[in-house]
Amino acid sequence: MFIDAPPAAISGSSRVPPMLVQGDAKRRRRGAAQALFAPGTPTAAALDPVTNLPNRQRFINDYATTSAAQGDLCMVTVADAQHFNGILRALGHEYADDFVRAAANRIRANIPDTITLYHVSVLSIAFVLPREGEEIAAGLARCFSEPLDCAGIPIHTAAGIGLAAFSEDVPATLRAALTAAQDSRRWEHGWSRYNLQTDRAHLRGFMLLTDLPAALAAQDQLELAYQPKLDLRSGACCGAEALLRWHHPRFGAVSPGEFIPLVESTALIAPLTEWVLHRATAQAARWAALDQPLNMAVNISPVLLRDAGFVEGIIGEQRRCGLDPARLELEFTEGMLTPNDPRTLGAIRTLRDAGMQVALDDFGTGFSNFSYLAYLPATILKIDQSFMRSLQAPASALLVRSIIQLAHELDYRVVAEGIEDEAVLTMLRGWGCDEGQGYHISRPLFAEPFEQWRHAAAAPRV
Known part of the structure; x- marks a missing residue:
């Protein structure tokens, strides 16, 4: 949580609850807001009502005809x-306003008095520096490492501080500085200068998300590819993993490694997964009808398990396509599962009761929890491909052998991902890896x- 004080200090008898603050406290807040900006300058329409600082429109007007080409715009997202x-949610709107005012006061105290602050959005304070602003940005990052005092309650902030070279396009400069401020939270020093490459990547990601609904409705953009899986004992093809490909009309072939992580953070993951499931199960049913049955593996985001309807x-x-449920393997990334969540366990049990296979994908990445292998109702364990790249190393070989042995003792079928040479294939086969x-x-x-x-691989070799 963001508040250092215990709940009793907020709502107990020693302090008036936030929703009951009236009279003097409100006047105190108005006075604090007025103190941020000297009287007698912009009209009320050009001032932000929370901080009494000039607002974004005032900023645009002030710099529309002013040359600031040699300076930096600094944006602080508080x-x-x-x-x-x-x-x-914890304290209410008035204390949230106090938080913003306290942040503006801290900025004011750590920059020269001659610089004007602008409150350009709810959480963003901007100002123009006559020279490059790295030193000031670094100082602000240090000062925001300490919590803000909001009416006696210390609140930590995750401030972002961004710099962008000023240009004649004032709105574009504001956006560039905001982008840099958002990027700054990834850096230890706490501030960042606008980077065109990362901004383009972000914009491309946004465009991909925007274009995905049209791709789902189109007939020629999304397509499934199938990676064969071998039974390592017999050498026969025993299954395939359905992998999504996107032929974007503007960007060309887009890797799933680029767009899937973006989609997983949005509600689009549900219709996209439904699209994949519909086509993968239909393809598996077609192969089964041709007397060429295969297990079909489909990746499912664990967040979808919380939706009983899904x-x-x-x-x-x-059932609609008539596929044998045992032929459908649903893969969940091991590191993203929350096995202690009753909804997760209940959903996996429902799928298992329906006869489907459940696989733990990318096993061994992150901090794998071996204990839940004993009670998670899964049937397949997929060893992550990162182990295959270093399998010649004794430590990696020992780990993989141990995982295979443990998984077999727990009645899991073991699949190795990322086999890229014959030596690795031979080692895995010798250790009893199943697929x-x-x-x-x-x-x-x-x-x-x-x-x-598949036909060529099954043909007898002369």
Whole structure:
């Protein structure tokens, strides 16, 4: 939480609860706001009502005809949205306003008096520096490491501090400085200068998210490729993993490694997963109808397990296309699962009761919790490909052998990802690994080339 004081200090008898603050306290707040900006300058319409600082429109007007080409615009975002919403929920609007005013006061105290502050958005204070502002930005980052005092309550802030070279396009300069301030939270020194490359990447990500609904409705943008999986005992193709490909009309081929993480943080992950499930199960059913049954693995974001309707939709899709449920393998990234969540466990049990297979994907990344392997109702464990790259090292070999042995004792089927040479394939086969996939076996293939590869791989070798 963001508040150092215990709950009793906020709502107990020693302090008036935030919702009851009246009279003198309100007058005190108005006085604090008025103190931030000297009287007799902008009209009320050009002032922010919380801080009494000139607002964004005033900033644009002031610099629309002023040359500041040699200076920097500094933007301070006093908190991120989640942080600020926590303050708002815990203490109410008036204390949230106090927080913003306290942040503006701290900025005022740490920059020259001759510089004018502008309150350009709810959480953003901006000002123009006559020279490059690295030293001032670094000083602000240091001063914001200490909590702000809001009517006696110390509140930590996650301030972002960004610099952008001033240009004639004032709104564009504001956006550049805001971008730098948001990026600054990733850096230890607490401030950042605008970077065109990272901004372009962010803009591209935003455009991808914006374009995805149209791609889902189109017939020629999204397509599934299938990476073969081998039974390492027999050498036969026993399954495939469905992998999404996006042929973007403007950007060309977009890697799933670029757009899937973006989509997972939005509500678009549900319709995208439904799109993949519909086509993957239909393809598996077509192969089964041709007497070429294969297990079909589909990646599912664990966040979707919280939606009972989504889980029922998976079962409905499998039944609609007539696929044997045991042929459908649902893969969940091991590091993203919350196995202690009753909804997660209940959803996985529902899928298992329906006859489907459940796989723990990318096992071994992050801080793997071996203890929940004993009670999580999964059936397949996929060893992450990072182990395959260093399998010649004794420590990695020992880890992989141990994982295979432990998984087998717990009745898991073990799949190795990322097999890229014959030596690794031979080692895994010798250790009793059940299945494998990787570029040494085959790259992901679209449906028709996959069928051709499978036919060639099954043909007897002379």
